Amino acid sequence: MQVRRYEAASMHEALTKIKRDLGRDAFILSSKMLKSGNLPRMEVTAASDKNYYGMDRDKAEETGRPDLDIFASLRSEVDEMKAIILGVKNGELTELRETLNTFFDTLGLNKKDEYGSCQSRVYYHLISRGISKPRVCKLINILKSDFSAEDMTDMDSALKIIRGMITKSIRVSNNGTNGKRLIAFVGPTGVGKTTTLAKLAAHFALDKGLNVALLTADNYRIAGTEQLKVYANIMGLPVEVISGKKEFEHALTRFADKDMILVDTPGKSQSDSDYMEELRDFLSLDYQVETNLLLSMTSSLDNMLDTAARFGVINYDNIIFTKLDECVAFGSIFNVVDQVGKPVAYITNGQNVPRDIEKANPAKLANLIIGNYSGSRFTVQRFNS
Ligand SMILES: Nc1nc2c(ncn2[C@@H]2O[C@H](COP(=O)(O)OP(=O)(O)OP(=O)(O)O)[C@@H](O)[C@H]2O)c(=O)[nH]1
Ligand SMILES: [Mg+2]
Structure with missing residues (x-):
């Protein structure tokens, strides 16, 4: 096998060179963008199963020169590796070593004692719960700096400390508790806006008598x-359909005697920038509005973060996580609140109106995020009221 490294201005240019040198059967081992200079450059490492004479291995064996081919091929690989190593600048090697050291240190792999292995088990457990790698590293680094090795004698005690840290990091807010009586529900299509509004309407009207x-x-x-x-x-x-800001303002005047007005909005793709502008304009009123962004737990973390960022233009107040009943790992909740920094108002856990909704509770959410771990066993956790 021949391995060769190429530098080119684009992948297309690299592929042309690779095909020319190594033939049509060549395959890419790795590719990366190079940092040096103003113009972007790519480094592509490719390999081919042809020998130095440009023949397939089977054919080389037929001609009776396999040893020579293998030797030539090995030499070529060594030359290529030399070129790659010489191509890495000294500073980059130090940086790479430091990054690897920090990573191994976080995992506890630099220490051979119990404390070290407990750390690595905590690391993998938190990753398995869906907490992102940078956040797991952050949690473990706080754990290491704030608590002694004696405090972390086993996995249960380490997870207990992390559970406490997550509990503290989750802020909550309940609709209406800040004095705002106009409450809006926004979010992508099908996240559960109308269903959640109905659940809360029942809670405020029937349970609270508002x-x-x-x-x-x-x-x-x-x-x-x-x-x-x-x-x-x-x-x-009473319910009214409003189409536009004027009608919205008139309806608010008509409902001036109400304790609470809940506003449903249509679901539309958040990539529709006109819609985001319309929504922002619609909710900029003389009245104070408390806006809840709904995020479905059935969405990927990237989608949730993208949604949270796009709806940022309307400066929503709280997050409501929906469809927890359809999930078994809840790490995304921590990833989102840690990144977005907004309080959580409610979580919803089923289609039943009005039953399947709960006020957000930091300790309960932290329990869900960490999951059930007892002894050395992790058991799948579902949401239970
Ligand atoms: N499993 C589960 N389903 C839910 C939950 N909340 C809502 N749903 C379901 O999700 C679907 C969509 O709910 P809607 O309330 O219509 O969602 P929406 O955001 O108003 O949808 P659009 O108005 O079309 O954007 C319905 O089938 C609901 O029953 C929940 O907590 N768990
Ligand atoms: Mg709806």
Whole structure:
């Protein structure tokens, strides 16, 4: 096998050179962008199963020169490796060594004692819960700096300390507790905005005895308005469909006597920038609005973070995590709140209206995030009320 390293301005240029030198059967071992200079350059390492004479291995064996071929091929590999090593600048090697050291240190692999191995088990456990690698490293580094090795005699005690750190990092907020009586629900399509609004309407109107009205800005789809009207009729609450800011303001005047007004919004792709602008304009009122962004736990972490960032233009107040009942790992909750820094208002855990909703509780969320771990066994955890 021949291994060769190429530098080129683009992948296309590199592939052309590779095909020319190593033939059509060549394959890519690695590729990376190079930092040096102003123009982007790529480094591509490729290999081919042809020998130095440009023949397939089978053919070389037929011609009776395999030893010579293997020797030539090995020499070529050594030359290529030499070129790669010489190509790495001294500073980069030091940087690489430091990065690897920090990583091994975080994992506890630099220490051969119990403390070290406990750390690595904690690391892998937290990763398995869906907490991102940088956050796991951050948690373990705090753990190491704030607690002595004696405090972390086993995995249970280390996880208990981490559970405490996560509990402290989660802020909560309950709708209406900050004095705002106008509460809006925004988020991507199908996350559970209308269902969650209905659950909270029942809680405020039926359990708390508040005078509640419902508004929906979802006038795009008949089903969107009908769904809320059905819930409003069952609960005996007034509901209005509003199409635009003027109608919104008029409805607010009409509902001036209400203790609480809950506003549903239509789900649309967050990549629709016109929609985000419309929504921002719609919610910029003389009245104070408390806005909840709903994020579904069935979404990937990248999608949740992207949604949270895009809805950032409307400066929402709280996050509501939905569909926890459909999940077994809850690390994303920590990843999102740690990155976004907004309080969590509620979590929802099922389709049943009004039952499947709970106020966010930091200790309970931290328990869910860490998962069940007792002794040396991890058991799959589902959400239980
Ligand atoms: N499993 C589960 N399903 C849920 C939960 N909340 C809502 N759903 C379901 O998710 C689906 C969509 O819910 P909706 O409330 O219509 O979602 P939406 O965000 O209003 O949707 P659009 O208005 O179309 O954007 C429905 O089938 C709900 O029953 C939850 O906590 N768990
Ligand atoms: Mg809806």
